[in-house]
Amino acid sequence: MLESLVNLVSYPLTFFNCLTFLCCPYTLTVSRNAALQGVFGGGETPKPLKTGTTIAGVVFKDGVVLGADTRATSSEVVADKMCAKIHYIAPNIYCCGAGTAADTERTTDLLSSNLSIFSLNSGRNPRVVMAVNILQDMLYRYHGQIGANLILGGVDCTGNHLYKLGPYGSVDKMPYLAMGSGDLAALGILEDGFKPDMELEKAKQLVQVAIHAGIMSDLASGNNIDICVITREGVDYIRPYQESEFKDNRKMRYKYRPGTTPVLTEKVIPLKLEVVKETVQWMDTA
Template identity: 60%
Template sequence: MLHTSTKTPTGGFSFENTRRNAVLEANLSEKGYSAPNARKTGTTIAGLIFKDGVILGADTRATDDMVVADKNCMKIHYIAPKIYCCGAGVAADAEVTTQMMSSNVELHSLSTGRPPLVAMVTRQLKQMLFRYQGHIGSSLIVGGVDINGPQLYSVYPHGSYDKLPFLTMGSGAAAAISLFEDRYKPNMELEEGKQLVRDAITAGIFCDLGSGSNVDLCVITEKAVDYLRGYDQPVQKGLREGSYRYKPGTTAVLTKTVIPLTLDVVDESVQVMDTE
């Protein structure tokens, strides 16, 4: 009689590669090199499937380290008439990647004479990102409506992907996914889905310094696409109660010193051009 011995799986985290990583870093430091640092990019993007289609959402802050480079950056990119893509990560990589994909999808539609599928767009994206092995820093959420109904995918910079009814990505994804897990339900109505995506992006804005400014939404249905630019402003600039401009002479001048500047005056003669 045969007996199979099964090993009981152990729970918790695995730290098997910790010693390996330490040895690799030590070898690099001996040769004058340093291990690459992880790049942190700030964004909150999200999407969900509701009863009639897909709702995508994103914040509008673009950062350069600790500097806000753009307060109204567009992060929901056009791919096809009924397919859009949210981009997180390096802004230039996400912009150019989605532009290239939009061009390739248009050529594919002209060649085949058929409207593009969301799965086809996702497949081309993950194949391209996998080819570069993560050096293109684009985390994408692809959403749209095709002959198979509403579709929602997430594509990671290394080429892996997920297909789920709701998704979040970016540095504020942890705060956004908590709202989705708590309040999402199948076959949601349009206004209920828009409110949930808005609250998810707002949670990312409040809980992540790399996310901020406004909330953009994109509602994709079988009949139309509604791009809601500046749908909500969770953090509005405070209004001043009064004028803080003082009249000239309000502050007394105690001392006054005038230092004359010595300037070298150069005489230049202008020659008239002969136009005859």
């Protein structure tokens, strides 16, 4: 089987090595995937598991605030309730990861190692844009095969920076960001509450409320909230910043009086039951 697999992937990488077009019937067949299934016994290709996360970041007056939940899911299963999603990159740079946990951890570890070598050679902290360029080249090289959605924030000699990187290498720079399966609810909070040149406590509260909104609207996000504050004076990584293992209080009772909903039609169907007689026998204890 190993020889068959080597022969299959030993050809030069071309578009037709992956896809084969049949122009007459106007169909598209994935010949390479079908060949791989034949090599491995004809089984179905494993389907990816669903993941979920809520991460966010805000630029305030003196630095950057990053936040994330701590729930790691594997489809419908909560795999880890205390997953650290805010990763160390450099003394002045941290990164939040959403997507495949292994990809985000190994990608940030590799970036941290490269920047550590740069710091040892140059004797100074790296700039945030340097980390962004390394991540962008790495993610684009694999064309989305690395399931990492990243929010990278840091402070350097040029100011406070917050970037968003997609798995295909796309980059956006914004004053506030949110990613993950709960990003829609988090972005609504950030858009409503963000103001330029915010104070530290206001920025921390905004990120905390945004992550909490993502947790309450997304089953794949939950448990605790971690906060990381990056300034020129240093880094304050608060883990956990808030425990979110609680339910929101209901604002009203959802029990209605009989007759509130009008009955338009009524149909009674008799239930046929089969009566079975059982005979009880006393156990002989003699």
